[in-house]
Amino acid sequence: MQRCTDPCRPFSAWKNHSKTLVAETFDLAVLGGGCAGLSLAMDLAAHGARCPRTLVVESRAEYTNDRTWCYWTDSATAPPYPIVHRWQTMRVAHAGHSVSLDCASTPYQMLAAQDFYAAARASIDRRPEITLQRGTTVVAEPFRSNGLWLIPTSHGTVAARSVVDTRPPQGSRRGAATLWQSFSGQEIECSAAIFDPLSMDLMNFLAPDPRHVAFVYVLPVTPTRALIEVTVFGAAPLTPRELVDRLAAAVAERVGDAAFTTLRREHGVLPMGLSENLKPALERFVRAGVMAGGARPSTGFAFQRIQRWARECAQSLVSNGRPIGHKPDPLPLRVMDRILLEVLRADPKRGGALFFSLFNRAEPSRVIRFLSGDAGVVDSLAVIAAMPVSPFVRAALALTLRQSRISESKGIA
Ligand SMILES: Cc1cc2nc3c(=O)[nH]c(=O)nc-3n(C[C@H](O)[C@H](O)[C@H](O)COP(=O)(O)OP(=O)(O)OC[C@H]3O[C@@H](n4cnc5c(N)ncnc54)[C@H](O)[C@@H]3O)c2cc1C
Structure with missing residues (x-):
């Protein structure tokens, strides 16, 4: 894809579906300009003139207020977008019982997608190094050629040294x-x-x-x-x-x-x-976002994890030109998540009672850290202690058995 040299002709006016256009090589191509792609662009923009020359390829022509993001935070720093509302009390109810929990020290706050998209676009517009190319779809898998990534899009082929792919995989590729x-x-x-x-x-x-x-x-x-x-x-x-x-x-x-x-x-x-991604790591190509480790496994909360990843990935790109993906959670949290999900999978009828027991018996700040993915070992132990023991023991045994069968079938001693 060529860079637009005529300021009167916006990128979105370009139409060239047949030719391969590799007139300019970008340092970085970000595939998908949703929460993860735009968060990364905003964090890169915060590095000023040091940020790599970046192209964000987004299939949507226009952004709409398509979602709200909510999360708990104790940060005193104001985010770069307005917060719609904050709650200091939350309620959990099950089978005629309810519990009200004080979360004043980490209020739960709501952000409208339209405000986030507007803030991201304003920060991208301030940096000549970053281009958001809307109305452009990645139409085939990127491939490597002469040390570069070539990305076929609906407006021609983009060349970039590094790629961050935030597109949600479709169909069987979804995993x-x-x-x-x-x-x-x-x-x-x-x-x-x-x-x-x-x-x-x-x-x-x-x-x-x-x-x-x-x-x-x-x-x-x-x-x-x-x-x-x-x-x-x-x-x-x-x-x-x-x-x-x-x-x-x-x-x-x-x-x-x-x-x-x-x-x-x-x-x-x-x-x-998500099942573990066993694909070999690719040179200067990472996947990110909600389908690539961005979502907290046992709760689906993703917004803050994506913000954290975006800061770290931008830092890595600015300091050594290499993108990084989402870091795995610490082992105790991963084990805890797997067991909790196994309990819910094996016996969904118990789900309400399990979560209610968790909120009713554990310290709210520990539960919030667990739900957000910030739990340390002590928080994880407190969460386990708040749940009924027997389904967890059964789930842990089932997981261990399944794992040993997998190891046996692969011939691992
Ligand atoms: C309705 C809704 C509410 C949510 N609420 C919360 C919440 O309250 N708290 C929380 O923590 N998480 C929440 N999530 C989960 C998560 O935070 C969001 O899904 C978040 O948007 C994930 O970011 P992402 O960048 O991975 O995906 P997306 O934001 O979906 O971005 C992917 C982008 O890729 C683009 N794209 C796809 N295919 C192509 C292609 N071939 N070429 C070019 N572009 C392409 C899409 O148009 C999209 O813009 C919510 C999710 C949804 C759907």
Whole structure:
């Protein structure tokens, strides 16, 4: 892809689907300009003139307010985007019982995707070294030629020394996960003041189900406005259509007789416990984002992990030109996640009771660190101690047996 030399002709006006255009070599090509791609671009921009010449290739022509990101934080530093709302209390409910937890020291905060995209684009626009190429799709796998990566796109072929690929793989390339988290949400404005914007419902478990762990998540931002979401952990991803009835029931239950209008809808599918990627490492090519280790395996929280990775990857690119992927979690946390996911996979009916027990018995700050992926060994032990012992022991045994069968079948002594 050539760099636009005529300022009157924006990149997006280019159309050349047949020729290979390798007029300029970029230091870095970022494939996908969503949360991970734009976070990396923003962190590179923060290095000023030291940042590598970077092209972000994004298939969307326009960004929309397609999601909200929520996370707990104790950071006193203001982020480069506005925060829509903060909650200092969260509620977890199961089988007629509920527990309210104080999270004032690490409030749960909500960010609108449109504000994040706008902040990212403003910071990219300030740096001549970085170009965001919207409306351009990577159409085939990048390949190596003469020490460079060549990336076929809908507007020609891009040449770059390094690649960070944040595209979510599709179909069978998506890989296997222990469980999938599927969710559908509806942001509504009600005619009556029915919400308490001081407290959010993190998990309000639906009746136990032999195939899924399902719960309702409610984020009230004013007394009349809230995002209501149904989330399901199960063996296969679910489409919005498969969640439509559960979401309608959750909204109806919450609003009662009040009239409401729908402001926005969102849907997502996240992997929980992706199988290990055994592909050999490629020279100056890394995968990143939610399908490449960016999501916390047992909860799906990804936004802060992606921010952390973006800072580290930008630092590495600026200091030695090499991109880095997501670091694996510390071993105790990985083991804990695998066991928890195995418990949920083997007996989804228990899911609500397990999470409720966790929130009811463990120190909230430890649970928050565990959910966010910041748990140390003591936090992980506290989480284990808060859960019923027997399903965890059974799951640990099942995992050990499965692992030894795999080792035997591979002929490992
Ligand atoms: C609705 C929703 C709500 C979420 N809420 C939270 C939350 O509250 N907290 C949290 O921690 N996490 C949340 N997540 C999980 C996670 O933070 C997001 O999925 C996040 O956007 C992942 O970032 P990403 O860059 O990996 O993927 P994306 O943001 O999806 O970015 C991938 C980009 O690649 C582009 N692309 C794809 N294929 C191509 C191609 N062939 N060529 C060029 N570009 C391509 C896409 O257009 C997209 O922009 C949520 C996810 C969703 C879907």
